[in-house]
Amino acid sequence: MPATLSPEEVKALMSAIQDGKVATEGTGGRRGPVANYDLTSQDRIIRGQMPTLDAINEQIAQQLAIGLTGRTRLAIRVAPAAATLLKFADLSPLLAPPASVCVLGLGSGFGFGLAVLEPGVGDQLLAAALGDRRSRQPEAMAESRHDLTAVEQGVLKRLLTVFTDAIAAAWEPVMPFRPEPLRFELDPRMASIAPPSDVGIVSGFELSGGMEGRLQLVIPYAVVEPAKQILSAPRQLSQGADHRAATAMMREIEQVRVDIRGLLGRTRITLSRLLELTPGEVLLLDHDEASPLPISVQGREKMLGSPSISGGAMAMKIEHALGALPRPGAPIRSAPRGER
DSSP: OOSSOOHHHHHHHHHHHHTTSSOOTTTOSSSOOOOOOOTTOOOOOOOSOOHHHHHHHHHHHHHHHHHHHHHHOSOEEEEEOOOEEEEGGGOHHHHSTTSEEEEEEOOTTTOEEEEEEOTTHHHHHHHHHTTOOSOBOGGGSOSSOOOOOHHHHHHHHHHHHHHHHHHHHHHTTTOOOOOEEEEEESSGGGGOOSOTTSEEEEEEEEEEESBOEEEEEEEEHHHHGGGHHHHHSOOOGGGOOOHHHHHHHHHHHHTOOOOEEEOOOOOOOOHHHHHHOOTTOOOOOSSOTTSOEEEEETTEEEEEEEEEEETTEEEEEEEEEOOSSOOTTOOOOOOSTTOO
């Protein structure tokens, strides 16, 4: 075929366009609306729910309630809220004072996260940790947040270790986070842990009972993106095996007595020769004294060893264990007749 149209073909095409038989660009109705798409944008479209993430937040809430109740001596209940996805540019109102923001280190290679204590929650935790056992409500606290003293920051960090320990335990089956409280920031700009265009997972935990308020956890989506398929899979965290049963069974198995024998060698003689044996006669075995000897456990060869003496008694020194397959050239085991 020619690379270009002939003059007759060009004339026919122009005539078809003038007659309306060929739709020109911009006049056809078959094309849909044109949408601008920025290939350099870091926006992530996340569809569907994450049942495993919900299960993780439920476990965090349970352990957080137990830990805070033990530390503050107040009956505190914690309920997880639905996780949401927000750009870090939209998190500024959440991080603005009087909220208390603590930067968390998620562990080596995982970057940082945020623990956000809504107005009044930090004051209630401080009051309970310093000996106030009365139930406090957030409206009873001051609206403006003052700078945290070094003592207050230290106390809140100790209380947030309950939160970080719960995060580590709940996320362990999915990602090995090792979170720890690093510092408190009053200025939201100083609490920036990711570019404004990046997306963060915001998980809320409602406190009720001895104190009222919300504690929120912010984790960059880029950190958990490698485990997206696991988080989107059906819940399986509650189906984990109980290691206590396996440990107890292992202890029982270790106490079972087994029969161990070291075979010095074999020989085969006739019954008439056996009846003629007298004390002092020597029988030749099929093993050289320098070759390793098989050691059997409950009748199965498991190890190779050599004869030795320990504490004045005869013993067998284990050289190495046998594999699952039989050794090449190993003699075929016969009946235990004549074994010595």
